[in-house]
Amino acid sequence: MPRPDRRLVLAGLGATILAPPIARAATVRDGAGREIAIPAKVERIFPAGPPAAIQLYTLAPDLLLGWPRPNRAEEREFLLPGIGDRPELGRITGRGNSANLEAVLQWKPDLIVDAGSTGRTYVELAERVQGQTGIPYALLDGRFSAIPESYRILGRLTGRVERAEALAGWCETAMATIRGRIAAIPPEKRPSVYYARGPRGLETGLGGSINVETLSFLGARNVADQPGSGLAQVSLEQVLAWNPEVIVTIDLAFAETVRSDPGWAGVRAVQAGRVHLSPKLPFGWVDFPPSVNRMIGLWWLAKLLYPAAFPEDIRALAREFHTLFYQVTPSEEQLDRILAGRN
Structure with missing residues (x-):
């Protein structure tokens, strides 16, 4: 798995940031087993990398601040107008990571979401970013088999539980059908x-x-x-x-x-x-x-x-x-x- 951007962590350690308090309305356990406080208002979400951006788009496109890289014209053709062309944010994790803490804060997100590895390196990065910015940072398990549960977690974080269940159910039905035939x-x-x-x-x-x-x-x-x-x-x-x-x-x-x-x-x-x-x-x-x-x-x-x-x-x-x-x-x-x- 790609490594997180050390520049982001170092920039955060050296910066003087007034971290806003995290709203404690409720908590959700993320894909790494961490208790994440759900802000009272979730209207702006910063995706840490491409997998998170895509999953968030499919669930709650209106909450997606932008994309780790700009979508090309041939990609935007198959995405919602006004969403597929949202701005480039950079990325916190993965290859070509470019978003430092100051850049993240400029977008004023209510929540940061990453989807991928839930190993110790990524948990530590999430904890540092959350501690230094005051923005809740949720890790979703990026493994293929975990997609349905990741939808349910993201649904609780965003208040889109019903749609999250519909998407998770489609995925579970597909996997169960295919797995059953493969077994034979x-x-x-x-x-x-x-x-x-x-x-x-x-x-x-x-x-x-x-x-x-x-x-x-x-x-x-x-x-x-x-x-x-x-x-x-x-x-x-x-x-x-x-x-x-x-x-x-x-x-x-x-x-x-x-x-x-x-x-x-x-x-x-x-x-x-x-x-x-x-x-x-x-x-x-x-x-x-x-x-x-x-x-x-x-x-x-x-x-x-x-x-x-x-x-x-x-x-x-x-x-x-x-x-x-x-x-x-x-x-x-x-x-x-x-x-x-x-x-």
Whole structure:
């Protein structure tokens, strides 16, 4: 997992900040088991990183102050007008973190929310930021399996309990349905999969990586399932030795060239035409970032890996997901673009 920005902590230690008192109307236990005081008024929420921003948008878009990075035009097309184009805030955690405490305070948030690791490093960061700013800082468990409970926690924090339950219920139903069908598939019938990132396809997620959680959920055999976590660079020779049956990629350049690249010609997935480009509008279906956007990707992957067990219409599922979670119903032409994996 990416490390929190030490500059944020150091800036906070060196700054003289008059921290407003936290309202003590009620408390909620967050994903790390911390008791978080709910402010009497929650109207402005600062997302610490992209996963939190996406989950908050799907639940309570009006409360979202902005985005860790500006959304591109092709992404904003699938988001609510006036919300998808809200300003860039920077980020507190993760790669490219840029928001120090002074920057956070300038936005006057009532609440800070992060979604991801709930390990000690992130708990300590949350405690420091909360102590130095007086703004409640909630950590949501970013693991795929924890998405429903994270919605319920966020619903209690924001007063959007009913909608949080609807979103959590959709996720739980999808996971239970898919898990039940996967259980009936013998292990030897589950394909080996390589997750390819980057224009050369040589970055992948190791066994413990959050980036490949949905593949693990589906019982696929990740060929890079080896000790470690996170993303790793591998060689083409290693991929040839693994010889996966299926390749899933998020990179358009790789997807367009791998079939004609002689170096990849010996890989079973290439020979069988089983190289699949993941949809990514407005957010990636496998990861990038690893948030609730992976829920529709779970159905997509299930149909790719086990077509006989999943006869559902992915277009209908995508339309339903977009309408419920992103609150914008895509047209047929937009669905074509989404499912093609292009911008």
